[in-house]
Amino acid sequence: MANSVLERLLQKPEGNGFDAVREKATSLIKEKGLPGKKNEEYKYTNLSRLLEKNFTDFEGNKEANLELLKSKIPTLSTIQLVYVNGNLSEELSSYTLPKGIELEALAANADSVDENADEFALLNASNLKNGTSITFTKGFLVETPIVILHITDSSKNQAASHPRLAIKAEENAQATIVELFLGNGDATSFTNAVTEIQCKGHSLLTYIKVGNENDNQLHVGNTKVDVAGNAVFNAITANFGGQMVRNNLRIALHESYSEAHLFGLYMSDEKEHIDNHTVVDHQMPNCDSNELYKGIMNGSSTGVFNGKIYVQQDAQKTNAFQSNKNILLSDNAAINTKPQLEIWADDVKCSHGCTTGKLDKEQLFYLKSRGIDEQSAKTLLITAFANEILEQIKSKEVRAYVQNLLHNKIGG
Amino acid sequence: MSKDAEILDEFTSKEYEHGWTVDLEADEAPKGLNEDIIRFISAKKEEPEWLLEWRLKAFRQWQKMEEPKWAAVKYPKVNFQDIIYYSAPKKQKKLNSLDEVDPELRETFKKLGISLEEQKRLTGVAVDAVIDSVSVATTFKETLAELGIIFCSFSEAVQDHPNLVKKYLGSVVPQGDNFYAALNSAVFSDGSFCYIPKGVHCPMELSTYFRINAANTGQFERTLIVAEEGSYVSYLEGCTAPQRDENQLHAAVVEIYVHADAEVKYSTVQNWYPGDKDGKGGIYNFVTKRGICAGDHAKLSWTQVETGSAVTWKYPSCILKGDYSVGEFYSVAVTNNHQQADTGTKMIHLGKGSKSRIVSKGISAGFSQNSYRGLVQVHKRAEDVRNFSQCDSLLLGDKCGAHTFPYIEVDNSSAQVEHEATTSKIGEDQIFYCNQRGIDTEAAVALIVNGYAKEVLNKLPMEFAVEAQKLLALTLEGSVG
DSSP: OOHHHHHHHTOOOOOTTOHHHHHHHHHHHHHHOOOOTTSGGGSSOOHHHHHHHHOSOOSOOSSOOHHHHHHHSOOOOSEEEEEETTEEOTTTOBOOOOTTEEEEEOOOOGGGOOTTSOHHHHHHHHTOOOOEEEEEOTTOBOOSOEEEEEEEEOSSSOEEEOOEEEEEEOTTOEEEEEEEEEEESSSOEEEEEEEEEEEOTTOEEEEEEEEEOOTTEEEEEEEEEEEOTTOEEEEEEEEOOOSEEEEEEEEEEOSTTOEEEEEEEEEEOTTOEEEEEEEEEEOSTTOEEEEEEEEEEOTTOEEEEEEEEEEOTTOOSEEEEEEEEEEEOSTTOEEEEEEEEEEOOSSEEEEEEEEEEOOOHHHHHHHHTTTOOHHHHHHHHHHHHHHHHHTTOOOHHHHHHHHHHHHHHHHO | OHHHHHHHHHHHTOOOTTOOOOOOOEEEOOBSOSHHHHHHHHHHTTOOHHHHHHHHHHHHHHHHOOOOOOSSOOOOOOOGGGSBOOEEESOOOOOSSGGGSOHHHHHHHHHHTOOHHHIIIIIOOEEEEEETTEEEEEOSHHHHHHTTOEEEEHHHHHHHOHHHHHHHTTSSSOTTSSHHHHHHHHHOOEEEEEEEOTTOBOOSOEEEEEEOOSTTBOBOEEEEEEEOTTOEEEEEEEEEOOOOSSOEEEOOEEEEEEOTTOEEEEEEEEEOOOOOTTSOSOEEEEEEEEEEEOSTTOEEEEEEEEOOOSEEEEOOEEEEOSTTOEEEEEEEEEEOTTOEEEEOOEEEEOSTTOEEEEEEEEEEETTOEEEEEEEEEEOTTOTTOEEEEEEEEEEESTTOEEEEEEEEEEOOTTOEEEEEEEEEEOOHHHHHHHHHTTOOHHHHHHHHHHHHHHHHHTTSOHHHHHHHHHHHHHHHTTTTO
16 A cells, blocks of 8 residues: 555665665565554554655755754753754764763664564664664763754755664663654654664663654654663653654563663644554563653644553563553544553552543632633643653753743643 | 462362253254355244345345454354354244243253242243243243333244334444344344333343253344333343353344433343363354443443353443433453453443443453453543543463453543553452451452452342352352352
């Protein structure tokens, strides 16, 4: 069905030594095709149709207007790597690296292409031309968050980018990494990111993904995380827009005593569509996971949440909790949610909860009776609702930046 | 832990208690399925032309459909041409009293512990007993007739009340609704029909016992319940089946039409043969149950206790079309050995102020898989909808699985929808607490499981609650208490 779009997406850049990866991924994705509505995983998010309809040119934007983009870059003092349409912009990036960080070009081999991977992850691999690998070395504590900024610039024509990032926290390392996705331009663009994360034993890694894209941007992000024994992985995902956004976050707790904490906030208005799919796979005993996702839908936007918790047969003494809360602000907004538990072990404590409703009338009344006008009262309640997630961001600077995005979204 | 293993062993080695066969001279259709077989069934039952056409239409739709594969169950492919689609006890005559019932048949009921006489005399339950697809005994009909209530076998209803059947048949579950509903629509043999007139409060619990009897006989029951404005009925359905090695298919359809201000309470206890401890044999239970609250303030309540069948695939649903209508679903599903259950409900909110409540309790033991799969859908124009769902799973043993697949689709901002689910094993501290007070582990576990399921069991009518508790105790005996 979506073959023609696939052909265009699969255009091969020359050289770079990733030929084998591209070749394997290309044959796999050709076989599978892009997921349509019949695919249970993409039941509510039919990207293929949008890609088919909106794209005429997948060549991408060769020349970006750097001057204009400069103004878009948040002034964060933290370390920044800036990618424009998937290419590292030396001009925009600043990289004086502190101790404990190693930055390299990505090395990949064809064996790393998993045939069971998500279709869009395969599509990313079939377009692989460069990538970045960040390693937090053994035993180092890096206090400053590393910010990786992806700008998809479609100001001149349609743009597609397939950024790829590999993050590794070695034993006992501690670090925070922020991936920030911004958009620029009026033409349709498509960002198809893959991030692979490894947390080695006793490491502590916080991964923050922030998306603030335009109404003409499509975004798919595949984040795959492997957590080793005694390691702690924190994920905070915040999305403030995009024509259609899909985040796949897949975490495998593959050794004992590991932990994963997932927090998510999605806020959409107008005709936006934000979809978060998470998987927490408990493979070994004594692991904990904890998940809280919150959504605020306004206008005629749609939110989708699907959280899967797998507890494999060996994973006894598992604690896994999941919660999804949604607020619908307008009559045309909609939410499709599916919190899912699949459990094959018996000595476990697992629960999930899910609520959907509008702003509490009594809380609104309470505030109004104290002289706060309706709009301010609503803003107050929404901010409080969202802050439960944003407060998880420990870096003050990054948190302030994200909270500012939230305020703009509520205000707009 | 060794004690647990012992208990589990004992439980898993427990044979099905209701396993025997009665030799009734069956009047069977040849194996297989084609239009001629459908014509044969229809002719055999002396059905009017429109019903034959209805069946044929369903059959033609069914031929174009594919077996659903999305449920979390695995079973060998069913050969639909290897099934006998019609069998009936030969000596059919109208019966007015129990004395006229085939003595062999009555023997069957005695073994099951369902004495028609006793039920009739002591409990006041009217029993419409179905053996091999044809009703052979209907009781209390006269009492009900005085109130204008029609409670009879489906084939009788076709003969005596064709207009009602024609009006409501397929109104909730259309022929082409799904693969098994289409199959049922094409070949349904018999079932029950129940009509409660306007404003009538049915004074007794209505009940049907289904049994699958002759070998290789697929059972395709069709139940249709219509509750007119302001009426009330509580309907019970219970099942046990004899032991068989060959898998048997059961694809029933239950349709319930609830008019304004009426209330229907539908309760099921299902204990079909689940297969032996190696997962051999057992019933495939692929059922479509759906009701519509068509009028304002209508109420439909499903209660089910599922302990049997090798594979269960069942989602009793409510379409809440009327404003301020109410849908309820209470379920206890127990699986053991290699049983698989994929069950849940659908609450489709179309009416303003409609409310629904889902309470599902799953208990899995042995190598079984127990899934809850549910949908709560709030349509755009359904203002002020309220839903609460609770799905708990209890795991006994480390080889079984418990899964939850809730779909929640909300298109209206005034809706308040809540879902919560937990999965755990029985708390060691709870058992310890009981032990401390002189209650041994087995009894303690029984106590805890009973308490766990109580919320649902309480919803069953008295007559059934006793049977359900017995069933639960029987299924859990040896494993946990």
